[in-house]
Structures are given as C-alpha cells and as structure tokens.
Amino acid sequence: MRTIYLLIVFYLSAHLTWHLFRQKNFLSQASTVLVLALFLLRLFLIK
C-alpha cells in the first residue's frame, strides 16, 4: 500500500515539475511550485 501511495505522489510530483518547466506564465509557475512543495514534503514522508 505504501509503495503504491509513494508511486502516486511521485507521479504527481514529476508531472508538476514537468508542467513547471513547460509553463510560459510567470504567475502560473509560482502557483505550480506552491503545490509542488507540498507534494515533495509528502513524497519524502515528512509532512
């Protein structure tokens, strides 16, 4: 269960990072990293 959970969070984190580098709007990049930070903290099982 934990592995599946981590794979889901990893997929979403990778997708957000990919989206961040493709995004052409500065404010959209800023809002993307606000979400990405939460996913990274969960990916490493910190918060």
Added chain:
Amino acid sequence: MKEIKGNKLSAAFFFLLTLTVCFFSGRSFLSLHQPEAIFPGPGLTEQKMLSSYFPALKNTPGDTAVYFFRGKEEGGRVLILGGTHPNEPAGLVTAVLLIENIRLERGSLFIVPRANASGFSHSDPQEGNPQRFAVPTPSGQRLFRLGSRLTNPVHQWPDPAIYVNPAGQKLSGMEARNLNRCYPGRAKGNLTEKVAWAVMELIRRENIDLGIDLHESAPEYPVINAIVFHENSSELAALALMDIQAQGFDIRLEASPANLRGLSHREWGDHAGVKAILLETPNASHGRLKGKPSSSLIVEGKDKFYTRASRLGWLFVPYGEEGIPLSLRVARHLAGVEALLASLEALEPEKSVICGNIPPPHQVIEKGLGPFLHPPD
C-alpha cells in the same frame, strides 16, 4: 492585467526555491518526530517499550515508552495513560510530573506519557497551533510538544470513508487514527489499532486492576471537569469524586455510555475486566471558540473569547479573565489520580497502591509546574 512572461530560467529559479523551502520546513517538521526528554526520578524501577507487550509494534512510529514503578510490598497494579490525544497537553504533563517525582511504597504503577506517539510527530492541520509549548522552571523553560488528536497520516494512510472500529461501531473515516476510538485494538489492524492492541496486552499481561486515561476537552463540550467511569468502577469513581470535591475542585461523574464503543473507559472494562476511568479537564487551546493559538494560551489558558462565551452562558465551565492555566488543569489530574488511588485502597485494601511524593495539587496551583519538573537538559 498584463501577463508576466516566464521561461526556463524562472522555472529553474522556482524549482530551486521549492527545494530550499522543502529543506528548511522539512528539517523543522522532522524535529517533531523526536520526543522531548523525560527525566525519571529515583523511584523508577524499569523503563520498557510498549512493543515489549506486542512485538509487531517494534520499530514503528507507534512504539512508545512505558515507565514502571514498583513498591516494596505487593499490592494493586495501576496504569496511567497520558497523550492519548497529543493536543490535550495536561495529560502528557501530568504523566511527566508523576514520572519525575513519585516513589512507590506499595503496589505497581505503569505510566505511558505518550500513548499515541505518532500523534506527537505532527500538528493538527489548519489550526495554526504552535509546535511546542514552554513551561517555565526555575532553571529555564522546558519545552513540550503539542501534537495532534490523531495519528500522523504519514504513518497511517489512507483513511477509510467510514471506519468500523474493532468494537463494531461505525465512525467517520478519520477516527481510524484516533486511539481513543480504536480499543480494544486489532493485532493485524492499522497502526492506531495496533497501539490500542498493545495497550490491551499491557493491561492483560500485567494484570492491571485500574486504568486511568488522562484527557482534556474544549470548554464548550459537555463532558468536562468530569470522571468518566465504566460501570464496574462506579463505586470507585463516586468515592474519588467526594475526595476531589473535598479538595475544592468542581468535578462531576459521567457514566460511560454502553453504546459508545472503542473508548478506553468502555473497552478496558469490557475486554480486560479492569476498572476503567477517564479524567477530563477544560482546555481552551483545542476548543472552537479560541482566539490566536499560542504557547501562552496553552500554559496560561487566558482567552478573551472564552471569557465572553462564558458570560453569554455558552460554556459548561466558568471561564473568567484569569483563564484556566495548565498548572490548574494538571493539578486537577493529580488530585484525580491521588483520589482514585485512595479510593482503590479504601474499597479493596489488598489492591492498594501507595504512592509517595505526588506533587501536591494545591502547591502546583500556587507555585506552578516549574518547581516539580526536572530542569531542562
């Protein structure tokens, strides 16, 4: 509004910024996983882990320390649980105060200060609670963790839509992480159920006679300043009530409802046959009407919104401008523990537990908690 253009460079900047924020916030969050030091007094006989009663708990975030005190003479066996709900600080601090001061003359006492250890490793989301609160001592401030009512979701995920607890009651999904809804536990259940199972194993293997679970409740919650008792403990609770009231504390009795399942005061009695008691004191810091959450709100207990609510008659306890400080709440718990031990001795002398050096409740109110706590490391 004019669009601000972003490019690969700004994306890289944001990505690095995210990693930096994650590093520093992660370090702060991870520090919550380290329990603060407890300095047992010379009366301590042995310190074990809860996993010694249920090995499946070993090396999990649910494992927690059990402090064991044994008197010179055989007698009764009592279990005291603090930190079942880590956002109710009087339970933890009362347990710490006992561990650092008491000497047992007769019987045995088992104290678990952080019953839900995982709950201490995070805070309630969207509450803005401080990570720690500071109790002043003559040698400086002693810091304690303020945790969450529930097990850390990092340690137990996902919550079911509807949780059917081991006693068969249907509850909302998040209650799967509430230790005081998971009794009598499941040996192969989720982490919280395993902790509950381990507590039951402790009760069974150590032949506990009386279990006391230390809690706090919001001033607008009806079960407050109360002794909640299993029906097998009604006489004990009634005797203790008179003793506590004679000491000047306002307190009342609440019978454990037979159809409210999964709670310590119900399942300890039903499944292990021990006398089961839960003590409640009023705590503004986890109520819904409070102002800004802070360490001083927890320790001093002053809150103008609760004072106003009290004037409007919305509360179940009087809440004046002087507040309800942590020292008073801990003193109430200490008076409760003392009275319950005295009542056990009166009712069943062969099961008496005689405990010396309990910090006197009225001195705790007068002098504060500091003089009875070990200086900070």
